Amino acid sequence: DAGVTQSPTHLIKTRGQHVTLRCSPISGHKSVSWYQQVLGQGPQFIFQYYEKEERGRGNFPDRFSARQFPNYSSELNVNALLLGDSALYLCASSSIVGQGSEQYFGPGTRLTVT
Amino acid sequence: ILNVEQSPQSLHVQEGDSTNFTCSFPSSNFYALHWYRWETAKSPEALFVMTLNGDEKKKGRISATLNTKEGYSYLYIKGSQPEDSATYLCALKVNTDKLIFGTGTRLQVFP
Numbered sequence: 001d002a003g004v005t006q007s008p009t010h011l012i013k014t015r016g017q018h019v020t021l022r023c024s025p026i027s028g029h030k031s032v033s034w035y036q037q038v039l040g041q042g043p044q045f046i047f048q049y050y051e052k053e054e055r056g057r058g059n060f061p062d063r064f065s066a067r068q069f070p071n072y073s074s075e076l077n078v079n080a081l082l083l084g085d086s087a088l089y090l091c092a093s094s095s096i097v098g099q100g101s102e103q104y105f106g107p108g109t110r111l112t113v114t
Numbered sequence: 115i116l117n118v119e120q121s122p123q124s125l126h127v128q129e130g131d132s133t134n135f136t137c138s139f140p141s142s143n144f145y146a147l148h149w150y151r152w153e154t155a156k157s158p159e160a161l162f163v164m165t166l167n168g169d170e171k172k173k174g175r176i177s178a179t180l181n182t183k184e185g186y187s188y189l190y191i192k193g194s195q196p197e198d199s200a201t202y203l204c205a206l207k208v209n210t211d212k213l214i215f216g217t218g219t220r221l222q223v224f225p
Contacts, residue, residue, distance in 0.1 A: 003157065033212070042118070042203060042215030043158075056212050090158070099146050099165050103213065105158040 002027070004093050004106035012112045013081050021076040021109045025093030031055075032074040033103060034066055035090040043090055049074055050097050078111075086113045116143055118206050120216035127194050128224055134190045135219040137204030141185035146207040149178055149189055152218070153200045161189075161202075194223040 005024045013019050025032050031050040035043035045058040049068035063079045072093075078085055088110050092103040119138045127133050139147065149161040162171045167182040175192045191198055201220045205213035 035213075035215075040217070042205070042217045043213075045212035045214070048212060056209070058212060099207070100163055102160050102163050103148070104160060105150075107155075107157045 004091055004104055006089075006091050006106040006109050008109060009107070010110045010112075012114060014114055015081055015083060017081050017113075018077065018079050019081060019111060021078075021089050021091075021111070023074045023076070023091030023093075023106060025072050025074070025091075026095075026104055029093035029095045029104075030072050031094045031097050031101075032068055032072065033092045033094075034074070034076045035092065036060075037088040037090060037108070038086075046076065048097075055097065081113045083113050086111060116140055116206065116208065116214050118204060118214050118216040120202075120204055120219050122219060123217070124220040124222070126222045126224065129194060129196060131194050131223075132190065132192045133194055133221065134188050135202055135221075137187045137189070137216055139185050139187075139204075139206045139214075141182055143206065143208045144182045144185070145209055147180055147187050148205040148207060148213060149187070150203040150205065151176075151200050152203055158203065191221075194221070196223045196225050199223045 033048040034046040037043040047066045048056040052068045068074045088108040090108045092105045094101045147164045150158040152158040164180040169180040201218040203218045205215045
């Protein structure tokens with residue numbers, strides 16, 4: 001079984017540009033979450049989507065947006081990139097939403113903003 | 115702002131040593147606790163999801179305990195092997211929506 005996949009693996013953008021990151025969840029998983037990991041810190045929650053609806057949003061500016069498609073894949077969009085947006089962006093999927101649900105992570109997209 | 119703390123920040127042990135790490139969290143916000151193992155250039159690997167006070171879970175040589183009343187969880191590795199070298203992350207689930215991660219414990223096991 002394929003795990004969570006993310007594309008692209010690496011990306012270099014310039015300040016002010018826009019970026020779209022993609023995530024395909026494990027087959028059958030309806031929930032997708034996005035996290036940002038800056039070097040030296042733990043991953044920080046950005047968004048969760050379940051059944052194409054936003055269920056949660058972390059403390060990130062409106063430049064960050066996301067959506068989930070009918071096939072449960074998801075995109076994370078970041079506008080007006082800043083140097084501080086350089087990070088590893090992780091996507092996680094889960095089959096259910098609840099106390100005991102496990103989240104399975106993809107390998108991440110490494111974004112560098114110059 | 116909720117804070118999840120892990121200690122130590124890093125650990126170097128010899129092959130065969132047993133080791134343990136600590137994850138501390140605000141007990142009033144507990145919903146579930148997750149442990150992950152993260153090797154460089156790979157995806158974080160789910161180890162345990164713990165939901166009940168007093169939970170003990172085991173996977174091979176790795177085990178974890180949970181105390182929700184005092185707000186901590188321990189991860190134990192028995193007889194560490196070089197392949198156990200990784201960063202071990204704990205994450206507090208405060209509702210169905212998000213995980214709050216600690217900064218991790220980086221374990222290096224020397225042959």
